[in-house]
Amino acid sequence: MDHQYRSRALRLAVAAALANAIAAAGAAHAATSSAALCDGDGFQVVLSSNTATFDARAAWLDRRTLAWPGARADSRVRLYHARNASVTAPAGGKVGGADGFLALDATPAAMPERLRYLGQAPVFALRDADVADIARLHRGKLLLVSEAADGTVLDATRVQVAGALDDLYAAAEAVPDLGATPRANGTTFKLWAPTAQRVSVCTYDKGTSPSRAATPLRFDPKTGVWSATVGGNLDGKYYRYAVDVPVPGAGIVRNLVTDPYSVSLTTDSRRSYIADLSSPRLKPAGWDKDAPPAKVRAQPDMSIYELHVRDFSIGDATVSPANRGKYTAFLEQGSDGMKHLRALSQAGLTDVHLLPVYDIGSIPEKGCVTQAPVGAADSDAQQKLIGASKLADCYNWGYDPYHYNAPEGSYSTDPADGGKRVLELRQMVMALHGAGLRVGMDVVYNHTYTAGQDEKSVLDRVVPGYYHRLDAKGAIERSTCCENTATEHRMMGKLMVDSSVLWTQAYHIDSFRFDLMGHQPRAVMETLQRRVNAAAGRHVHLIGEGWNFGEVADGKRFVQASQLSLNGSGIGTFSDRGRDAVRGGGAGDAGRDMITRQGYVNGLVYDPNEGASRNPADLLKAADLVKAGLAGTLRTYPLPTHTGEIRELQRIDYGGQPAGYASEPGEVVNYVENHDNQTLYDLNVLRLPASTSTADRARVQVLAAAINAFSQGVAYFHAGFDILRSKSLDRNSFESGDWFNRLDWTYRDNHFGTGLPPAADNGKDYALFQPLLANPAFKPSPADIAFTRDAFRDLLKIRAGSTLFRLRSTADVEQRLRFYNTGPAQVPTVIAGRLDGNGYAGAGFKAVLYLLNVDKTAQSIVVPQEAGRTWTLHPVQASPTAADTRAREARYDAPTGRFTIPARTAVVFVE
Template identity: 80%
Template sequence: MDHHIGSRALRTSIAAAAAIALSGAAHAGQTAAPCDGDAFQTILSPAAATFDARAAWLDRRTLLWPGTRTGARIRLYHAAQATLTAPRGGKVAGADGFLPLDTVTAPVPVQLAEPWRYLGDGMQLAVRDADAAAIGALHRGQLLLVNEAEDGTVLDATRIQAAGALDDLYAAAESVPDLGATPRGRTTVFKLWAPTAQAVAVCTYDKGNGPLRAAVPMRFDAATGIWSTTVSANLDGKYYRYAVDVLAPSVGVVRNLVTDPYAVSLTTDSRRAYIADLASPRLKPAGWDRDAAPAKVKAQPDMSIYELHVRDFSIGDATVSAANRGKYLAFTEAGSNGMKHLRALAGAGLTDLHLLPVYDFGSVPEQGCVTQRPAGAPDSDEQQRMVGHSKATDCYNWGYDPYHYNAPEGSYSTDPADGAKRVLEFRKMVMALHRAGLRVGMDVVYNHTYRAGQDEKSVLDRVVPGYYHRLDAKGAIESSTCGECGNTATEHRMMGKLMIDSAALWARQYHIDSFRFDLMGHQPRATMEALQRRVDRDTGRHVNLIGEGWNFGEVADGKRFVQASQLSLNGSGIGTFSDRGRDAVRGGGAGDAGRDMVTRQGYVNGLVYDPNGSAEHTADEILKAADMVRVGLAGTLRGYAFETRTGDVRALRDVDYAGQPAGYASAPGEVVNYVENHDNQTLYDLNVLRLPATTSTADRARVQMLAAAINAFSQGVAYFHAGFDILRSKSLDRNSFDSGDWFNRLDWTYQDNYFGTGLPPAADNGKDYEMLKPLLANPALKPAPADIAFARDAFRDLLKIRASSTLFRLRTADDVKQRLRFYNTSPAQVPTLLAGRLDGNGYAGANFKTVLYLINVDNADRTIVIPEEQNKRLRLHPVHTSPTAADRRVREAHYDASTGRFTVPARTAVVFVE
């Protein structure tokens, strides 16, 4: 009886849904054309009630409902509109019908259940064979799982997280190659994956801000969930949006006027998507088809990277034309101070320039933004107050707030209203950097979107509500990666496809050479490996992948899948940033605040040997830090072994790092070594906090270069933040993502590092103002131009040394095991002196029989005897003895061949070669 009633109502519902889909007609009695007006959303049928989503579809027929009682009557109610109500203790109302469900007693296959185990244990239910064919259509309306008493009284009710069913029902969509708008010959094809939509139309426009050209209904393909239409005109250079009628659970059935998740360009502020054939000559700068990256990277450890923000690069550079400052085209002005700086770095051996986000992001007005130029005392709060007043309208943000993944950001274009300009200008930037001798990397943020739900600046969730984002056990969107952002679910087929398709597009169409993945640990390892295969296949070259492999949030410790995280990626060839060497070198950790910023001195800034008087440290702390620095120098390799401070020989996997193995990589290319990037304070600012206040600015510059030397000599990828080499300061700002140009400036004239330009923004720094004010007011802490020039030139010398020999860039773990040896490691070591020997015998590109580096971080000369190095023909590296060598102190380093005695001057890194 139950099944008969449910099926009869179901047939009516399917017929109605099919009619809506095929006709593309206005929904629920609406008479307006689907593209009329400019409202981002029209509510067609308000939700009669809202529900949590505490159950999940495991596949198209199997459901999991955690916490339910057995023995009650469970039904799947459905309604084409958002009319369902199910008050606890009352009766279900507003249903078109229901499906009875069977209890699953046999174990569900592990691969089916594993992605949903975070929900907890519960009843597993199944749709009956007779109803299986109807499920796809029912997902286009409202579905509610209800636990009832025999008399129909509602005991519990929940929505159902639909991703498992949609991934199963529409798996064929994963192989569709041309989602988005594709102009071909005399036609334009539009394809949008929207399997839960009730109707879709494409709205086309001749201009980015002009009237509607046409509204064309689209047809639904039940095999893929894709809506498509072919327009009998080549619309290359026109604009479009979609009108999507879809059930948004929190609102009801809505008509969303929304851009395309696959848009390749946009008009101002991303209001309309741009139709473009990216292979068209009109979108190619002269010589684009011949553009190629310099052949500097034969293996991933060859990479040395400079991380740079597009706007930071040129906004303060008076040698760039005013129209191009802060824009892509600034990189095309070869005679500017900034480009001279980049060419000098490339000439010294830098291989890659990594750009902070350059996809379309949502936080900056693309036209009419303001730029603050405040003034005030070094310790004044007036500067940050002025910056704060215009945060919502200023021109600055790092850009970790993705809006459209496949389109260049418009605020960096000279004309964001023209969808072609940003494509052309981005390509011109890439060509200019390639010609300057640098490969181009891109920082990508596929782990979250700027907005989710039914917000006007949400795209994915307004096309397929509840699918593209990762949900918690109640169906709310997770936000662990960014407080106001929605975490994406790249474990779902079509979100994973979007990420892979997007990276392939950038690599193929924009000649991107490498990618840095923000919070990559929130992606599945399998998806990252699939992405690697795809970008390599599409480009016919190896595209280098690195990312943040931090393990946290709702996916931590493999709760939902095997992550692309530090401990889970070994053997993949994908590199992750290492916090091991970073924290040992600079002290403390990324989250330090308050007095910890002062007390937690590190290996280069005085731990034990040069105390700042803020805390007591034990002798073992400097020994432990030295061991952790050696972990980084050895590439953080799991199997590499050395004598630790205790006298024991241990593999790095057995050296403790905050409860984790210090060594986690299987190959040198799987680790990225760094001491500073865009996040947190710059190293110069941290050293203001951690070095004794009496430390001279000349010594502060030397300390910065000690950190650079450790990074340059470490096996793996070397990563540096732009301005690191010129003592960049952000006036002690710990989080400058939205601090405006004022706190993010770079000076390519090398006269100022911008320390002491006001108290940093109060939101992230205000609680520490009393500690920061006297530091900012102290002129003795601000470097002179001579200090900046020393750091600039010493940094380039270190790049030259790294580039001079593959011994600093060993290819395999076995190479490191066989060729790297540390001296001065016993319990009786000189703890402030690191000594590493690299054996070059028979190694391609070694250029030396032996390389021996010594790094003395102490503020006094230090001497060690290495008997194994007696009677060798060691001499200073040619870079050290060059007439242009920046660090003259290094020439005071002494090697006594008769005894194997080495003396290294204070705060000096020196390389001997044989």
């Protein structure tokens, strides 16, 4: 007998018997008391143990075919299945415990792009008569076995399931209302769990009360969705699902789990919250009329301030104690922090981007601790105290997603109330809109906090093995730091898109920053763009990290949403070209590299540290890359290079990649500092010679800001950049507590020299850091901080005041931006860029000429002049209230066209 269910009649009989068994099991599930099913502290019950473990070295291409690298061509291949029993397949022995098997035959088939990581692999197909059975068999245990003719096991493996589920349940992508939907006449629950044997929903009156009911859900074989409608409007109540599902290496497991589509939760995400997000009880007064400020007409108009909710107010004594570190701190309009944001808005800042505000897994929402360390400037005592409490403290950046669609509870004044965090987050958005700032959100769909059967795993406990990206052995890839998600799979891609739509609609989010966006498929990001635009009724701006690395690098699995692959999409990516040229080095620098790898603004060649480059060619190359950033990193922009050649930016080398990669200016995000790595002030402590005064360190900070502000594309700044923010040299402050992440809106202290940063990421460099932290000469004065703050705002005013700094298209940049002082005879520490405003809407001037002198001494260059042109200092810099009085010392000699620029100064002239 080739396989167990050969005749159609027998297969139908088995199917009918199985349906009856499912119905009986469902009835048994319903008969189980709600207390037994839904209550208690347990999150999991093993119903049928199976501790046998196998790699998953094969993968389904679709419902019918699978690929198995290394399968023996001379063996017979069978897919063994069992609903509840433990399946064993000892090498050299016989398969045991199976209910039966399906035979597979070798078949010619091309490997799909998403499975190329498996390499060349034989493909096997189910027989026609068996294809109809495979859906139900996925709700049990499956094991692929290669056998000798006598049934001896030669090899055995599990099969990666995503390809089959995506094919079998493609219709699920169109299901519009996964999650809990309360209505007046009943609340509907829908959960996509196609491999589950049974699902019930447990409902609760409160976040900690006993269950009120356990209701079995019905399975839809077309979509794989389980659903039920429970009588009455349950808006404001709570729920969890009891999901009976086969788990590799564990058996049949009953997981008591929250909803992947939860819109809110109770304390520590123990239970999902049922909410009608359109209910008046969850809306602040005026919410339906809330709208973003009309500051951004095109993506290059964006100037962004990246801000952590807790950082913003936790140290602000002008905020009520109950609101510090909370969403509600933004409602206190008289606080120092809100005064700071309003001043930035009035200067021209358009967006505040919040570090993740969705539910995260690392912060105890009740009873978290806050440390106030003490110690010398170079002591390791502070970081020891922070490290000892890091799992219990109140701080994390939030790159540990737990529930993507629900607000984080630790920022709420009452995390136990699922409605409170919804209301308060909306109040925060309204407050920022009222301050003239659009609201962006950092989102991290590339990984989850945990996976598998961990209590804080959600996706993997609902559909084991589906939502995460697997390697060739079936282990979860972790190139992002944590358990990588697989948005190339239909339902993970849908979750990302649906989640972004929810934040757009329900919270009026105006833009998104995608963490490690290069790990997402371009096609899914483009779908997301269309969906959020439709939801908002306007264009929602998308930017992200387009880094090309890990298991998806160079298009190994799909066309990525990466720097080199997104051109033409309109989606922006962060540019490391200008960043590294300006500040020096790279993101992973350590040891002496942090000192010797100087950048354009902090001494490269013209003010070298010991061991740093003195090669003039290095400075000239850096100047070219800075100009490339000023030109928007555009592929086709023709740049006169230091060699005298004119080369398109895509023909200039940047570490083996093209310096120019964007198709339009809106596709590049210019920055020199964000939450990752050391702040620029800290890098400059390392890279500027120790003799550099703090006043000059402040000027270097402003020069970096000027390059960013004058660059075509999106301008992006880390909160505190404008007040010389330091993290005491910490290169990775994601769980360094409030101590190393503080902001001082009184402008008295930048918190440099507040102890050695946490040892885990910095300990190897303690010998380098200690003398720097102990040296009081590196500590800026309040006057230095005030100068940087005010000069930064002047730069925002200059950028906001003319569309010439925010050109709309590549054609505009190529036509209107021209660089002077180029070629081999240039003054390499001076950059001169002229922007032609003739006939350009919003230009404000006939022309603009910006000059940046990064040198320690004044420099002069000649700019060829056209007859009749007259240059004057930009009105912002010429104003008596201008912060940088040195800019007024710049000189222009009309007869010769000679401009003299003071040391370490950015100057703008206009016509």
